[in-house]
Amino acid sequence: MTTANQNAVARxxxxxxxEVEANVEDGHMVKMCMQCGVCAGSxxxxxxxxxxxxxxxxxxxxxKRDEVLKSDSMWMCTSCYNCISxxxxxxxxxxxxxxxxxxxxxxxxxxxxxxxxxxxxMFWDNLAKTGRINELKFAIDLYFxxxxxxxxxxxxxxxxxxxxxVKANRLNLLELFSAHECQDKIGIQKMLAKAREIEDRRKGFxx
Amino acid sequence: xxxKQYAFYPxxxxxxxxxxxxxxxxxxxxxxxxxVQLNEIPDWNCCGASIGYGEGGQLPRIVLSxxxxxxxxxxxxxxxxxxVCPACWLASRETAERLHExxxxxxxxxxxxxxxxxxxxxxxxxxxxxxVLIEDIGWDKMQEKVVKPLGxxxxxxxxxCQTNRPFGIAGESFENPQYLDKMIEMCGAEAVPYDQxxxxxxxxxxxxxxxxxxxxxxxxxxxxxxHGAEMIVTPCQLCxxxxxxxxxxxNRKQGTKFHMPVVYYSQLMTVAYGGTAKQAGLDGQVIKxxxxxxxxxx
Numbered sequence: 001m002t003t004a005n006q007n008a009v010a011r012x013x014x015x016x017x018x019e020v021e022a023n024v025e026d027g028h029m030v031k032m033c034m035q036c037g038v039c040a041g042s043x044x045x046x047x048x049x050x051x052x053x054x055x056x057x058x059x060x061x062x063x064k065r066d067e068v069l070k071s072d073s074m075w076m077c078t079s080c081y082n083c084i085s086x087x088x089x090x091x092x093x094x095x096x097x098x099x100x101x102x103x104x105x106x107x108x109x110x111x112x113x114x115x116x117x118x119x120x121x122m123f124w125d126n127l128a129k130t131g132r133i134n135e136l137k138f139a140i141d142l143y144f145x146x147x148x149x150x151x152x153x154x155x156x157x158x159x160x161x162x163x164x165x166v167k168a169n170r171l172n173l174l175e176l177f178s179a180h181e182c183q184d185k186i187g188i189q190k191m192l193a194k195a196r197e198i199e200d201r202r203k204g205f206x207x
Numbered sequence: 208x209x210x211k212q213y214a215f216y217p218x219x220x221x222x223x224x225x226x227x228x229x230x231x232x233x234x235x236x237x238x239x240x241x242x243v244q245l246n247e248i249p250d251w252n253c254c255g256a257s258i259g260y261g262e263g264g265q266l267p268r269i270v271l272s273x274x275x276x277x278x279x280x281x282x283x284x285x286x287x288x289x290x291v292c293p294a295c296w297l298a299s300r301e302t303a304e305r306l307h308e309x310x311x312x313x314x315x316x317x318x319x320x321x322x323x324x325x326x327x328x329x330x331x332x333x334x335x336x337x338x339v340l341i342e343d344i345g346w347d348k349m350q351e352k353v354v355k356p357l358g359x360x361x362x363x364x365x366x367x368c369q370t371n372r373p374f375g376i377a378g379e380s381f382e383n384p385q386y387l388d389k390m391i392e393m394c395g396a397e398a399v400p401y402d403q404x405x406x407x408x409x410x411x412x413x414x415x416x417x418x419x420x421x422x423x424x425x426x427x428x429x430x431x432x433x434h435g436a437e438m439i440v441t442p443c444q445l446c447x448x449x450x451x452x453x454x455x456x457x458n459r460k461q462g463t464k465f466h467m468p469v470v471y472y473s474q475l476m477t478v479a480y481g482g483t484a485k486q487a488g489l490d491g492q493v494i495k496x497x498x499x500x501x502x503x504x505x
Contacts, residue, residue, distance in 0.1 A: 025265045044407040045419055076416070079257030080407035081372035085381040094373070098260035105261060115415035120261025123411070127259070127271075131252035133219040135226055142414055157459065161452045164493035165226070172224040180222050183250050187323035191274065195267040195319040202315075203264075 002108035004205045009065075011204060016065040023203045025099030026092045033057040039083035039093050049073040053083060053093050056100070069109050074101040075116040106205060118145070128192055131182030136175035211343060214283035214331075215245035216275055216299065218292035219253050220444040227292075227444040229491025233473040234291055234336065236482045240352050241344050245289060248278050254298035257369075258411035269312065270319045272302035277320060277327040287332045289339055293369035293443050299333035300374060337376060337442060337472075341386060349393060354481040355505070356395025360498050362475070363436035364388045364398050365427060367446040368407050381405070390472050391440060394479035401434035403427040408449040417453075421460070424453050428465050438496055439469045447471060451493055468496035478503045 012019035020027040033054065040052030051059060051073045059068050074097045083093040101117070104110040110117060122141050127133050144151030155162060165171035182188055200206045220227040221234075238245055252275060255268040263271075276299065279288040290296040306313045307329055317326050340349060364387035372381055379386055382405065388398035406427055409420025427450055431439050441447050451469040458465055470492065477487035484503040489496055 044409075044423055045412070045416075048416070048419055075261075076412075076419075078368075078407050078410040078412050078420075079260075080368040080410065082368070082407070085372045085375075092373075098257075099265065102260055102262075102264055106264065116258075116412060117261050119411060119415040120258050123256065123258050124262035127219075127253040127255065128263075131250075132222075133253050135219070158452075158456060161455050161493055165452070168491045168493055169224050169228050170226050170491055170493075175224075180219070180225070182252050184323060188252055188274070190322035191270055191319050192263075192267050194322045195270040195315075196264065198315050198318060199264045199266040 005107040005109055007204055008107060014063060016063045016068070017061050019065070020060050020100070020103075024096065024103045026095045027099060029091050030057050030060050030096065032089045032091055034089055036088060038086050038088065039091075042082040042086050043076075044078060044080055044082065045076045048076045053097060056097075057091075066109075068100065069104040069107065070111060072111045072114050074098070074104075075111075075114050077101070103203075106203070128189065130179070130185045131188040132180050134175055134179040134181075136171060136173065136179070139171070140176075210242045210244040211339075212244050212246060212283070212286050213289040213334075213339065214279040214286045215247045216251050216279070216288055216290045216295055216333075217247060218251075218290060218295035218444075220448075221291055226448050227471075229488025230291065230444060230447070230471045230473065232486060232488040232491075233471060233477040233482075236477040236480065236486050237340075237473045240476075240480045241340070241348065243339065243344070246283050246286070248275060248288070249282060251275050251278060254295045256294045256298070256411065266312075266315055266319070268298065269302050269305065270316055272298045273306060273316045273320055273327050274323060274325060275299060276303055276306075276331045276333070277325040280327065280331050281325075287334045287339075289334050289336050291336045293335070293367070294445070296333060296335045297369050297374065303329075303331055303333045335370065335376070337370065337386065341376060346389070346393065349390075349476070353394060353479045355479055355502060357475065357479055357499070357502055358395060360396045360502075361399050361435050361437050362391045362396055362440045363401050363431035363434065363438070364391055364404060365431070365439045365441040365446060365450065365469075366405050367441060367443045368405070368410070370442045371405055387440065387442065387472060391475065394475045396475070399431075399434045399436045401430045401436065403430040408446045410445060410449075413449045413453065417456075420449065421453055421457050424450050425457050425461070425463070425465075428454060428457075428467050429463075431467060432465075436467070437498060439467055440472055440475055441469060442472050454494065466494055468492055468494045468499070470496050470499065474499070
């Protein structure tokens with residue numbers, strides 16, 4: 001168990017709802033759920049969720065801490081905002097799902113090797129470096145994450161599209177050497193580090 | 208006539224030689240025709256998109272957007288900050304609203320912004336370019352500029368998610384928004400009714416859960432075909448790329464024969480306004496929009 005997780009367990013004891021309210025984005029809205037299930041029926045990837053948002057909300061109230069935070073359900077969110085727009089109680093469900101996933105990840109107990117978690121990290125590391133996304137590097141990191149051979153296979157399978165994008169001026173191989181970036185990338189890095197430090201302090205990740 | 212002025216936040220995908228290079232070119236033409244001036248915010252940064260949630264927490268993501276709002280406020284005081292990308296717009300608008308509502312969040316944000324030599328005191332309105340078109344320019348003026356009606360092309364207007372939810376365009380429904388169809392008709396073409404107008408393309412999960420996302424994309428393209436569409440038109444860069452580029456992959460895996468061009472509303476408008484295929488960025492299609500190119504070439 002990670003220290004951050006041990007601290008959280010010690011601090012909130014049996015009240016997982018309180019823990020979520022204090023540490024998860026928009027967590028204070030969880031108790032507003034009236035269990036109608038519209039979110040579950042509205043999710044484009046609904047059948048890929050082990051537990052729908054509706055179930056997760058009830059599990060939080062029932063104190064099922066491990067079952068919720070270790071689930072890969074929240075990582076199935078495509079950020080389509082269908083659940084939010086349909087929820088009769090106006091719960092910001094998408095934000096709560098993002099918040100739960102991020103909280104579990106920061107506690108170190110989110111499922112290891114979860115693909116969307118990996119892509120999210122890749123995307124964030126990419127943008128945090130220079131302040132802007134380098135699409136070419138993102139594509140390379142993504143498709144070659146399991147090594148050269150499998151990467152080449154993906155590129156081969158998608159060769160028409162890769163060539164098409166290059167020909168269409170929408171994928172620039174020179175981005176490997178010189179890409180769009182912010183002038184004040186150092187300031188952005190410092191700003192993001194400070195934001196993380198403040199958030200860590202608020203959520204008790206640091207003492 | 209003086210041009211309407213806006214602070215412009217293009218976003219990572221709408222830069223030169225990246226995924227929506229062609230979109231940006233057509234936006235330039237539309238602005239020129241409609242007397243809109245977009246003033247690019249100097250040194251703007253990535254909004255973190257939706258997928259940023261996994262690694263970046265709430266405050267780091269808010270701070271990213273707050274930096275853009277602060278730069279916009281410093282450089283172009285009094286101007287609305289306009290995005291052409293739904294993800295950029297969503298992140299900026301949400302941040303602007305949250306910072307307006309919570310003084311403690313604003314204090315935390317400013318503590319971080321200080322590291323980049325900035326501060327934000329609120330007041331910037333983050334808007335989508337489509338809002339500018341509909342609310343500030345208006346349908347009549349947009350219609351007036353049409354010199355080359357697109358004739359008999361049938362389009363499936365694909366609004367997707369984040370242009371439509373959670374904020375959407377004022378007065379439109381989440382389930383069946385009308386403005387994109389109206390834009391198609393304004394350009395003199397036909398908008399076919401079909402049932403996947405606001406379906407999710409999978410978003411960033413196209414990269415992490417390809418099979419699940421490709422099922423979404425298949426549903427969208429298939430429904431467009433079934434309802435007689437010849438092209439799909441969208442306001443979103445990620446929708447455009449996902450729905451266009453993964454057709455080959457779906458064909459390869461599932462034996463379909465998809466070959467449906469996917470264009471932006473601004474490309475339709477550029478052609479209808481008399482622009483060339485190149486000005487409309489039609490050279491940027493991986494699946495060529497031949498019928499549209501032909502009209503542009505006439």
